Amino acid sequence: MDLPNRPCLLAFCRRAPRFEEAFRAELRALGAPLFAFAPGSGTVFGADDEPRDIGPHPELWRIHGAGRAALTVVLLDEKQRVRLRRDAPEAEGTLLAAVREAGRAVRAAPRGIGRRELLLNSLAVALGAAVLQACASARPVDDRRAVSGAPSLLEVSLVVNGQPRRLQAEPRLVLLDALRENLGLTGAKKGCDMGQCGACTVIVDGQRMNSCLKLVAQLEGAHVTTIEGLVQGGQLHPMQEAFLREDAFQCGYCTPGQILSAIALLQEGKPTDDDEIRERMSGNLCRCGAYPNIVAAIRGVAGRA
Ligand code: FES
Ligand code: FES
Known part of the structure; x- marks a missing residue:
């Protein structure tokens, strides 16, 4: 099955869900498609289109371990990686609460935040809260009283x-x-x-x-x-050794972040010169101004790579 290259939801429901127009309107406003499956059927609720039949896809139930709970909901990012998976005792109300709350959070967010990440964050938080609420509502009354006031985990x-x-x-x-x-x-x-x-x-x-x-x-x-x-068998990582050799820190507060960022930088691709190192390390600030030594350390490891 082709999944979109943007955040989307998969919902596996033990019985066929009935999504009212209110839910579909919230979903369209949010801009995240929902692939809803029930035994023997599958429907995609697109961000723009009418609901469309896509078949039951039993392999997805197996992959995501669905079928034990009334609802298993999976949040995928634009690269189809699982960002969240939750089971809930009820489907329609849980999904409506999550989509509605995520929509509110997206609309209230300040400008300048990346749309995809904002959508994923909002959906993840809203889904977590909606599933907790559904679980709490499904508990026997005495049980609910016992946990009232406890943090939602x-x-x-x-x-x-x-x-x-x-x-x-x-x-x-x-x-x-x-x-x-x-x-x-x-x-x-x-x-x-x-x-x-x-x-x-x-x-x-x-x-x-x-x-x-x-x-x-x-x-x-x-x-x-x-x-x-980073230490393996008592041996420092080559980037840690390079930071020591080049004296690439003063107070050291920024150093763990600098080292991990530098390791990832080299995994992403070898820089061609110091300007490129500075550019690609620009998200890691150093108040002590150890930048020349940090660049030298990274240049040294890149040269040996
Ligand atoms: S503490 Fe996370 S970027 Fe500053
Ligand atoms: S070494 Fe002090 S902030 Fe970087």
Whole structure:
């Protein structure tokens, strides 16, 4: 089945869902298609078109482990990577609440934020909250009373520095706080906490990213590398050695982010000159001004690569 190269939702429902026009209008406004499956049928609710029959696709039920809950919902990004997967005890109301809340968040966001990432973040948070609400509503009354006031937590599994880790996370928890507060990995630093300094850079599924902007709820199954994971068999990573050799730090606060960003830079492609290194490292700031030495360290490792 062809999936679009933009964020979309897959919903596996144990019985055929009935989506009212109100839901479809919310979906169109949000701009994320929904592929809804029930046993023996499949329908795509496009962002612009009328609902279209696409057949049942039983292989997708197997791939996503669907069928045990009334609803299994999967959020895919533009490269069809799973960003979130959740089971819920009810389908239509859960999806309507999630799509409506995500739409509100997208409309309220300030200008200048990337549309795809905003859509994914909003959908991930809204889905997490809607599924929790559906689970809470489905509990017996006594059980509900017992948990009222308790924080709303999601279960998320990650692989951090090669180790499987399981987190109970609030939907708003960002990766930086999860690493530092929940997992005790304090190598990633909190500088600006708004995606502008790069002190919190880690590598997620091979890509460098600002962990202060990444919601844990979006990272089910992701592989995360932090500065603590670079040493292998007691041996520093070549980039760590180069930073030491070139004296590429003063206070060291930005250094874990600089090193991880530099490693990812070389994995993305070898730079042709110092200008390109500076350009491609421009997301990592150093208040101590160690830039010439940082560039020298990266140039040295690139030259040997
Ligand atoms: S702390 Fe994340 S970019 Fe500054
Ligand atoms: S070494 Fe101090 S901020 Fe970079």
